[in-house]
Amino acid sequence: MNFRLRVWRQKSSDEKGRLVDYDAPDISPNTSFLEMLDIVNERLIERGEEPIAFDSDCREGICGTCSLTINGEAHGPSHPGAACQLYMRRFTDGETITVEPFRARPFHFIKDLVVNRGALDRIVQAGGFISARAGSAPEANSIPVPKHDADRAMEAAACIGCGACAAACPNGSAMLFTSAKVSHLAFLPQGHPERVTRALRMVSAMDAEGFGNCTNTYECEAVCPAEISASFIAKLNREFARASFAKKLGD
């Protein structure tokens, strides 16, 4: 197959970026999108040009490192799935494909298609953990968890932290990510001791990073490769209201 790429090239955040056209001829339909970029890069290197910088790691949809906005959609046109799980057969022969990085104000630009998503890590550092004594694993049946809660917690835990939700959001909001992290622990008994501080701290960390506010457009849910449901955002709103109330009441 043959494609025409329009790729965002920008050396650093100090310089102006622009979309540059590249031809990508002779691509097998079973090439993944990232492999296609590898092929384009090899050809660029052969010609002595600077290869296109982009992020990836596992290339099987579990690490959340790949972060491309393809034809205006975070992770490209095939939902649910990360950009690394996208194959060229999904496109039509001769198509022009635009590739941009994940954009949201808190994602600081690094180079070409690479942005720093450390803002998401700092939200997790603000409360996305439990303070428990580490050591040998406890007996599995010592803390019973209802099936429904366990299922919802697992669903929320599927978030791979890619940031597509914030990149796709017209408000640059990271509510889906944060709601997944907060809900995951709120559904489990192990998460309960820090339930109030977690909800409050993670939400204020999210605001401090400069993420926007959710207006319920559900773009996030539509692009999420882990199929995190926007109903977790309602859960986060409940958790936050509950925590604010509990804090007002004191201990």
Place this chain on the structure above:
Amino acid sequence: MIVAVTGVILVLFVIGHLLGNLQIFLGPEWINSYAQHLRDLGGFLWAIRLFLLIAVLLHIYYTIWLAIENRRARGSYREREPVKASFASRHMAMSGLIILAFIFYHLAHFTVRVTDPRFALLKADPLNRYDVYSMMVYGFQNVIVSAFYVLAMFLLALHLSHGASSFFQSLGLNDKKLTPRLARIGRVVAWLIFIGYTSIPVAVLLGLVKPAQQL
């Protein structure tokens, strides 16, 4: 939270106001006595007006601030393709601001009555009440006025087709199964509101509702 709560108050007002206005189809007796009852509330009517005014001001204040913050937070793509977000949800500020302009005009038109000189010629009805019925009919006989009302109601319905279900999510009052159903109900309610309000100017223009007195 505040946007959602004030939004709910406004939605309830819009529904109540619609039910009040639809009494025009029941004849002058109904709507004129309804209007008289409202006026008889005296101080309480002012309390309701004040309450609505505060709700509107808070709603606008927080949404404008929200819109600015969100505009700043989003990434500036060269190319962007909405996947799921509805047209309504992406144009809340636009529809809201035009509704605001409409509210000003509407109050000047029917509450303060400064835009239409003919309203001053209206006589009291046989029971010596203000003839709200004829005022509405004469008001809507003007095609341009009616057109603006219909346009504003269209934008209101657009605003509410997102807002009337969106607040459940903001307040956390839903779950995975309920959300799509609420979204559907919200859209239906919004368009019923549109049909309800629009029916009045349309009926007047078609001559189905005639003034109760000649000027």
